[in-house]
Amino acid sequence: MSTTTNVPxxxxxxxxxxxxNESRTLATCITKARGWLAAARxxxxxxxxxxxxxxxxQQIAREAGARVxxxxxxxxxxxxxxxxxxxxxxxxxxxxxxxxxxxxDLSPFIEKLREGYDLVMGNRFAGGIKAGAMPWKNRYIGxxxxxxxxxxxxxxxxxxxxxGLRGFSKKAFRRxxxxxxxxxxxxxxxxxxxxxxxxxxxxxxxxxxxxxDRPPHLRPWRDGWRHLRFMLLYSPRWLFxxxxxxxxxxxxxxxxWLLPGPRRFLGVVLDVHTLVYAAAGMLIGFQAIxxxxxxxxxxxxxxxxxxxxxLDRIFKYVTLETGLxxxxxxxxxxxxxxxxxxxxxxxxxxxxxxxxxxxxxxIPSALAIALGSQVVxxxxxxxxxxxxxxxPGQEP
Numbered sequence: 347m348s349t350t351t352n353v354p355x356x357x358x359x360x361x362x363x364x365x366x367n368e369s370r371t372l373a374t375c376i377t378k379a380r381g382w383l384a385a386a387r388x389x390x391x392x393x394x395x396x397x398x399x400x401x402x403x404q405q406i407a408r409e410a411g412a413r414v415x416x417x418x419x420x421x422x423x424x425x426x427x428x429x430x431x432x433x434x435x436x437x438x439x440x441x442x443x444x445x446x447x448x449x450x451d452l453s454p455f456i457e458k459l460r461e462g463y464d465l466v467m468g469n470r471f472a473g474g475i476k477a478g479a480m481p482w483k484n485r486y487i488g489x490x491x492x493x494x495x496x497x498x499x500x501x502x503x504x505x506x507x508x509x510g511l512r513g514f515s516k517k518a519f520r521r522x523x524x525x526x527x528x529x530x531x532x533x534x535x536x537x538x539x540x541x542x543x544x545x546x547x548x549x550x551x552x553x554x555x556x557x558x559d560r561p562p563h564l565r566p567w568r569d570g571w572r573h574l575r576f577m578l579l580y581s582p583r584w585l586f587x588x589x590x591x592x593x594x595x596x597x598x599x600x601x602x603w604l605l606p607g608p609r610r611f612l613g614v615v616l617d618v619h620t621l622v623y624a625a626a627g628m629l630i631g632f633q634a635i636x637x638x639x640x641x642x643x644x645x646x647x648x649x650x651x652x653x654x655x656x657l658d659r660i661f662k663y664v665t666l667e668t669g670l671x672x673x674x675x676x677x678x679x680x681x682x683x684x685x686x687x688x689x690x691x692x693x694x695x696x697x698x699x700x701x702x703x704x705x706x707x708x709i710p711s712a713l714a715i716a717l718g719s720q721v722v723x724x725x726x727x728x729x730x731x732x733x734x735x736x737x738p739g740q741e742p
Contacts, residue, residue: 447468
C-alpha cells in the first residue's frame with residue numbers, strides 16, 4: 347500500500363529510504379533531501395519503504411512530505427525493492443534513514459546518472475568515515491575482505507561494496523530483477539550490475555555516526571556471513587569449479603604417481619592407502635565440477651545470472667550423447683580391470699593375495715566404474731536442467 351503526499355508530476359529523481367522504527371532520524375533525513383531538491387532545482391519525490399514500524403515512523407514520513415510504501419515483507423532488501431518498484435522517478439537514489447548519510451548533497455549522484463551511468467556507488471573510504479561511524483571490524487575486516495572478494499570473483503569496479511548510499515536508473519532497476527530481501531540485497535545489486543555489463547562508477551561519500559538511540563539493525567558477523575554466502579552462491583566458479591578442478595587434478599596426479607609402486611615423499615612411504623584417498627579426491631573433484639555446471643545452468647534458467655556465451659559454446663560440444671559415451675567407456679574400463687583382477691585371483695586358487703599388488707588394479711577399476719556412473723547420471727540431469735519447458739499460458 348502506498349500513500350501519496352506532495353508528489354510532483356513526472357519527477358526526475360526518487361529518493362528512497364528504507365525504514366523500520368526510525369522515528370528519531372527519519373524527519374531529519376527527509377528534510378535534508380527536500381532541501382537538496384529545492385536548492386538543486388531538481389524535480390523529485392521522497393519514498394519511504396516501511397517495514398512495519400511500530401513507533402509512528404509512517405506518520406512522521408507523511409508529515410515531513412514523503413510518500414510511504416507499506417512493505418509487509420520484513421528485510422532491508424524488501425523495503426528497498428518495493429519502494430523502488432513504486433518509484434516514479436527516472437533516477438533513484440537510496441540511502442539509510444538513520445542520518446548516517448548526507449541527503450543534503452546528492453548532486454554527485456544525479457550528475458553521474460545524467461551522464462548515462464546505470465549504477466552510481468558511494469565510496470565511504472574515499473569520502474571520509476567520521477569517528478564512531480563504523481565499527482572497527484566492519485572498517486578494517488568486513489568491508490575490505492568482502493569488497494576484495496567481490497572484485498576478484500566478479501571483476502566489479504566498486505571499491506566500497508556495501509555503501510548504503512547509491513543511485514541507479516529505473517531502467518537499470520527493472521533489468522536487474524533483484525530477488526533477495528535481506529542485507530545481501532546490496533551485494534546482489536552490485537554483482538548483477540557487473541555481470542550484466544552495466545556502466546558503474548563511484549563518487550566520494552561521507553559516513554557519519556547514526557542518530558539512533560538504539561542498536562542498529564545490522565549484525566556485523568551474521569550479515570557479513572550472509573554477504574559472503576551470497577557471493578559464493580552467485581559464483582559457482584569459485585565455490586565449485588576451481589576447488590573441483592584442483593581436487594581432480596591433484597587426485598589424478600597422485601593416482602598416476604602411486605600406480606607403479608610405493609613412493610617415498612619427505613621421508614614417508616606412500617602406498618595403496620594413499621591411493622584410496624587419491625581416488626576419493628578425484629570423485630569429490632568431479633562432483634564439485636558437476637555442481638558448478640548444475641548451479642550455473644539453473645541460475646541462468648531462473649534469471650539469477652545472465653546468459654553466459656562461453657557456456658553456450660561449451661554445450662555445443664559437451665552434449666548428453668558425449669557424456670553418455672564417456673561414462674560408458676569409463677564403466678567398461680572399470681569392469682575390464684575388475685575382471686582382470688578376478689582372473690588373477692582365480693590363478694591363485696582364490697586364496698590370499700598381496701593387497702599392495704591387487705589394490706593397484708582394484709582401486710582404479712572401482713574409481714572408473716564410480717566416475718563413469720557419475721558422468722552418465724550427471725549428463726542426464728544436465729539435460730533435464732537444459733530443457734526448454736513451455737510454462738502454462740506461454741505460446742509455443
